[in-house]
Amino acid sequence: MNYNPITKEILEELTGILGAKNVIVDKEKMENYSHDETPKEYAHMPDVVITPRTAEEISEVVKLANRHLIPITPRGAGSGLSGGAIPTFGGILLSIEKMNKVIEVDYDNMMIVVEPGLVTNEINAIVDERGLFYAGYPMSLLTCYIGGNIAENAGGGKAIKYGVTGRYVMGLEVVTPTGEIVQMGGKNVKDVTGYDLKRLMIGSEGTLGIITKAILKLSPKPKFATDLLVLFEDADSAIKMVPKIISESRIIPTSVEFMDKLSVHTTCDYLNEQLPYQKAGSMLLIEVDGTVEENVNQDAETIGELCLENNAIEVYVADNYTTQERVWSVRRNIAEAFMVYSPEQSLEDIVVPIANIAKLMPEIEKISERYDIKMPSYGHAGDGNLHTTLVKNPDTTMEEWFEIEEKALQELYTAVYALGGKLSGEHGIGIKRKKYMKEHEGEAELMLMKKIKMAFDPNNIMNPGKIID
Template sequence: MYQPVTQEIVSRLEEIVGKKNVIFGDAEKLENYSHDELAEKEYAHMPDVVVKPGSADEVSAIMKLANEENIPVTPRGAGTGLSGGGVPAHGGILLSVENMNRILEVDLDNLMVVVEPGVVTNDINEMLAPHGVFFAGYPMSLQSCFVGGNVAENAGGGRAIKYGVTGRYIMGLEVVLPTGEIVEFGGKRVKDVTGYNMVQLMVGSEGTLGIYTKIIIKLLPLPTSKIDLLALFPDVETAINVVPLIMTKGRLIPTGIEFMDRLSISTTHDYLGEKMPYPETNAALLIELDGTNPDQLRDEAMAVSELLMENGVIEVYAAETPDTQEKIWKVRRNIAEAFKAISPVQSLEDIVVPIAQIPKLMPFLAELSEKHDVLIPCYGHAGDGNLHATIVKKAETEIEVWKETLPQVLTELYEKMAELGGTISGEHGIGHKRKKYMPLVVGETEIALMKKIKLAFDPNNILNPGKMFDL
């Protein structure tokens, strides 16, 4: 059992970070730190105290105190998470990295940037743009999320086909361990096989193995041109079948390939007061290409368009300017909002399947939807098989019925993932929300090994307990 946060503990925390960086006894302020962006309120939990350290040394002192006194600590970024990873599930100390928000170094000669965890992801690229380089991590919440949270969740997003996910760019980390030691993994080195790959073990560990206090990020040359293609299809299978062809036959790696099913498109059209140009559309792909040579990009867009036309597309729209691109992206961007307008009671999912399995997934979602009388729109990152199927309560369904139904729907959905060679989270994480389902897709021995790793780092299980699995 964990120990409570007493007034004496609060005083010691105040000594470490200064009185103004501690929130205690103010329910309204504490409440802001009790949840993330999950729609489901049951995963929220109040912290006993919030601390906002300003340095690795302060984080270290907090962890030493917590470890000695057996008090749980939950690290938190901007609170934009979607699995409850930054929610203090066991109360205790909420450690917000919001004050550690400096860009420490822009090292153009090494094509690296060194940042603190509390920097807003998009700010890094705004600062870098004049230098002709960028950080290719691209979570959908980049305008508000912190880079530390991106690393903790190994955030993905819509450009992973070409650029991979966050972890690919993380070269080094300064980490405060649960026991308080400050360690360094990796560095400004693009090749490093000196011991186990501790950097990538830390990436995606959901704040359970350590707290990042410094992040070394590799940069790429900034693309200067972009073309978006919106392709409408008569059915899901035709749309999905073309996805691998772009890479195998077209020999092109697009920046992203987004997918939207009919329900996602029509609901969003209704929400936006727009109309589908071709009523027979049952699926759409949004294909993004980027590069530094506009002529070559046009050639590539042409090649993709031809491939689409040979493979059953109804119509392709190309957008080369920011204005037309925004028009094309408008529906995709508004899907989540459109379904929230129908019902805020929902479960945003983050399933992944091997891309060739997507056609099998779609009729299954339709069956599941009918069987349990819920809406299941499906959209997301088709190019990497990561789809945000969302279980949405119908307006007429009683909340009590929904509460009984949802776990059944999730169980059947996740079991299907296992059957299709997929998994239950591609980029949002396990956190609090999905931990009870992890055994459906990860073996017992595999989970036992993960728990041993957790205990190797955190023998008293005080750092972000209750996430990913229970010990």
């Protein structure tokens, strides 16, 4: 694509629409908007950062961008892990940070209407007193924005029971790539009035429009939760347990998180944590929740016993807040622990059918050995979603690392697809995984995606360079 540069006249137009303090061109201030949480080699500076406050302002900016052929990259909190918010072609970086209001809390319909720049956890903070919660939140809920969650269809640790973001989005207001303000869905629990535009927007990573308002469903908050730490000799036994938990106990746990030996050991060292399971080959962290304490305990017991019948070495029950926090802290700090070992990493987000995770593990081990890199695996095993991470060996050069990274990723994805899996479970494609789409997704599927993109965004100005070319 050949985009036009941002001229002084265009800056004036932007200032006219948004006011001077919502148009930023200062290099130092713009630096923060040049990257998200993907490695720094993906970063790219915008030509201008804008902070609009209304859908109408955004609509005007989008129309301007079409007239002048300038790319627009929408951005949430910048906590993304696939480069979706990086202004790869420069142009306008549109930050939704000032659109962070709660518009309505509708307890009668058990819904909340919010602007996209609201920090996701704010929703839970507001509705907690009424015994409700927003069940679609991802693990980064303390920092991420709800708009970004919707654009990425963010997941989390509880998808096995509660599903992901998309299930809780009832309605959206969207500024399309041609500048129309469109209402999709609403507060109706069922709705088959035409194509499901809202569902198409969810997970489209800002390439089909900019979300300016969202109606979200709230749920009754479970009153009790218990966590089980289940220790296994090896990864294989732990992973083989995952599909059994659901199909044999018929209890749907809230989470089933997996950590391999490498992840647990590195993180316990980093945190100076002494958990009893430190010597085990791998572990599952299983949470069950519910409204009746007795049943939650009963469910936990049933699952614990099932694990012991299936090669678990030991089962620890974390039924108080302190112990639960200690355990979850290990799980949450894995990525950070490996950063200390080597800051050059490729954090992956592969997903396979849960019954196939056990078959994937030896493939990951082979790749790790072949390229002499550490590849810790951890993540949402209950959803088949693993954050297998390629960690650069500190002894290799950056040049070697980039070569190794690309080859190892190709082999990893090939193994994943052979098992019916996909590139990304919850982090998205963005720029980080775009080149792998061509090789692993069907040509006809990609063509349909391109046709949709062209139909929505004929000038290709909306977050170009993401997902597909």
